[in-house]
Amino acid sequence: MRRIRVAVVYGGRSSEHGISVVSAGSVISALDPDRYEVIPVGITPQGRWVLTDGDAAQMRIIDRAVPEVGTGTDVVLAPDPTAGGLVAVDASTAVGALGTVDVAFPVLHGRFGEDGTIQGLFEMAGIPYVGPGVFASAAAMDKEFTKKLLAAEGLDGGQYVVARRGQQVSSLDVEHLGLPVFVKPARAGSSVGITKVTDWSDLPAALEEAFRHDGKALIEAAVSGREIECGVLEDASGEPEASVPAEIRLVRGHDWYDFEAKYLDDACEFDIPALLSPDVTERVRESACRAFRALDCAGLARVDFFVTPDDRVLVNEVNTMPGFTPISMYPKMWAASGVSYPELVDRLIAAALRRGPA
């Protein structure tokens, strides 16, 4: 029997390029070579698609240097489903087909990876792919629409106001939120462009900062609560299943989970599973599955929550392609739930093949 040809697509035009390369290296190492033939497709930070050697040993942080997609054979994914999938582009002469791809695994975070754009390309090309589809990816990437869709399912996303570049925000519009507020770009990640505002006079500068990343921003009432995450994975019948929840605890000196706390060493501690009462644990897991359905997700998602001191469970955001390095929360929550990393990758590919091309 022919092996399943998996295009692992990674890197990309995103601030999380390096993390994506590390995640992809782990995914490639976890794919059983007897069953899968890996086609490693790197996207450079400039957006160029190259066929790489997919050498997992190099796709990790070595001496504090984050890996980056470099050179390789230029390839394109033909949007024409009859063109045979990946096509090598030889600048001087010929264009040759590399053969078909059975399934794509976009190990990509943020814009052009997690936002529905590449999912649209896979659909055009008629290639099944791991993770949520075009709509769910776009909706989960946009913090305004995430909240709106979740609210329609009765899931609490907290109080917020939407602001658009070029439009005036009056104090009357926002003062009901109370201070502090978090001002954030609607479609970003890694905490970039986010400011905690403790004085209304700082709001214009915070909005300016958010607008550097997106023309739309959210002004959110600050929630004081614990930060809890929960992994969701599609089961063999296509239903969402929740992992054990985990808690991120900031160590002294960090007030919120900002870029530095996320990526600097020793800024946070993790409890996997989170130390929550059985009741709150169940509500978090159930809410994670409901959020997955509300956004029409498929394959996987990581749902991030706040749990308040009086045990309210609020959804902060939904990530449709969470970090996938061996030390990332998503695989660790599943490991703690009895699903090993290789099994996780297997199940995601099986789910993609079950759904088939759009």
Ligand SMILES: Nc1ncnc2c1ncn2[C@@H]1O[C@H](COP(=O)(O)OP(=O)(O)O)[C@@H](O)[C@H]1O
């Ligand atoms: N409404 C809020 N109340 C309290 N803390 C918040 C709020 N919004 C964001 N934060 C803090 O900022 C961090 C990043 O915000 P988040 O919305 O998750 O953006 P990103 O998509 O960049 O991860 C959160 O993990 C949390 O620490």
Ligand SMILES: [Mg+2]
């Ligand atoms: Mg977040």
